[in-house]
Amino acid sequence: MLLELAAASGVAQVQQSDRATLIAQANAARAAQDFKRAIAILEPARTANPNDVEILRLLGTSYAFDRRYDDAIATLIRARDLAPDDLDVRAALARAYLWSGRRGEAQVELAAIKARDPGNADAALLHRQLESPAPGKEAGDAPVRRRGAAMWSEVSGVTLASGASRTWWTIGGSAYTQIGARTSISGEVEREARQSRVDTHLQARIDQQFSPHLRGYLAVGGTPDADFREKWSVRGGVEVDVVKGVTLLADARHADYGSVAITAFEPGARVTVASIRTAVTVHMINLWDERDTHRTGWSGRIDSEVGRGILLFAGAATYPDTEAGITRRMRSVFGGVAVPVSRATTLRLTVDHDDRVNSYRRTGGTLGLQIRF
Structure with a gap:
């Protein structure tokens, strides 16, 4: 023994x-x-x-x-x-x-x-x-992806207030790159075809992280020979983390449609519950329309990660919406899923429905692909 x-x-x-x-x-x-x-x-x-x-x-x-x-x-x-x-x-x-x-x-x-x-x-x-929305490389970290691109296509079935039916198509693409540890720039082009009327909207944007708890952005956009979208616009916003899991938001926008212009201010908040991998975002929407009348609305969105990087999202809103210089009440709902198909590629599917009062009802589906380099 x-x-x-x-x-x-x-x-x-x-x-x-x-x-x-x-x-x-x-x-x-x-x-x-x-x-x-x-x-x-x-x-x-x-x-x-x-x-x-x-x-x-x-x-x-x-x-x-x-x-x-x-x-x-x-x-x-x-x-x-x-x-x-x-x-x-x-x-x-x-x-x-x-x-x-x-x-x-x-x-x-x-x-x-x-x-x-x-x-x-x-x-x-x-x-x-x-x-950090796009963190840089810290000492000892694995390499991170500092550039990316996205593309999407949407088809919508539309019923006009007159009862006529239409099919609208939208295609778009964007790209971004980091130009510093806390700064990124992006560009976007989107072409929207509504029967014989076609608008191509261009946008450039810069995002900046000022501190671990404060971020902001500024964007300018324009639509050459616009029919229903704005001729030009400028918007900006900030996010500030106030306590763990709570972020305050503020966005402002000014858009010019040629004969009229609108201004909007959207304060909001995002609450993140890390234990269930879920975030809820709400905004109050304030818009001063073409008659300088103050109109209000709201939007809400929920994002939840269900495992293996799969993200489910859904939301609803009612707000004043301006097209072709005319502002009407819009009611919207949407939902979708984002699925990583590889380490650098994510596929996104969205289904949405809009009801623009005294104008049209639209139901659409969007398929998008995001690639990080």
């Missing part, structure tokens, strides 16, 4: 020695930025030690640096389940979620870290990255 105990102890010592050697080799490969070699070392170590939290953490983060995000997340979830109070594991999992674009789930892990250690340094860094 003593001999058996001694043999078991010897085996354990050898296994512990082998484990320490493998971890040292993996750390050396990681320090040299050779994450594929680190993975090759750590995968057999995981097989031999399936419940070793340190090996799982090192393997998961190596997967993340190698952009194998699904493998990273699965491995780090296993480590978290084994050691739910290990904040290094939770921080690694939050980063893997963030780098893969699953920001809602990253928020959940961040909240868990803050609940256990409010002054955690990793939590402060993760908070800054999550609050």
Whole structure:
């Protein structure tokens, strides 16, 4: 019996020695930025030690640096389940979620870290990255995508107030790029065809993050030879985080239709509940129309991430809407889904319905594709 105990102890010592050697080799490969070699070392170590939290953490983060995000997340979830109070594991999992674009789930892990250690340094860094609409590369981070493009097409069935039926088509595209750690610019073109009338609208926009809790934008647009859209417009807005999960919004717009002009101001708020990966946004809409009459309305929207980066969204609004220099009451509802089809590509489908009082009713569907480079 003593001999058996001694043999078991010897085996354990050898296994512990082998484990320490493998971890040292993996750390050396990681320090040299050779994450594929680190993975090759750590995968057999995981097989031999399936419940070793340190090996799982090192393997998961190596997967993340190698952009194998699904493998990273699965491995780090296993480590978290084994050691739910290990904040290094939770921080690694939050980063893997963030780098893969699953920001809602990253928020959940961040909240868990803050609940256990409010002054955690990793939590402060993760908070800054999550609050940034397009975060730059921090020390030790995986590369982020700083450019992107989108395209969309919509077809709508329309019934005019006269009872006549029409089909309207819209196609558009946009592109953005970061020009600094906190600044991005974008451009957009959209062509809307309403039978014989066609408007092509152009827009340029700049977004700026002034601090971790304050962001703003400015946009200018125009429609050459406009029929129903504005000839030119300028708009801007700010977002400020006031407390955890609550952001105040303010947008202002001025549009000129040639013979008339309108001005709008839209204060609002967004409430984010990280634990259920859901955000609710509401706006009050104030518009001074072509007769300088003050009209009001509202809009509301809910966005919820249901897992694996899939986003569901829906909303409704009633507001004063101006077309061809004439303002009427618009009632709208919409809903849709955004599905990541790869690490850099998202497919979006939206269905919406508008009822413009004494003008038309429209039901449409939009298919869009967003690509990040």
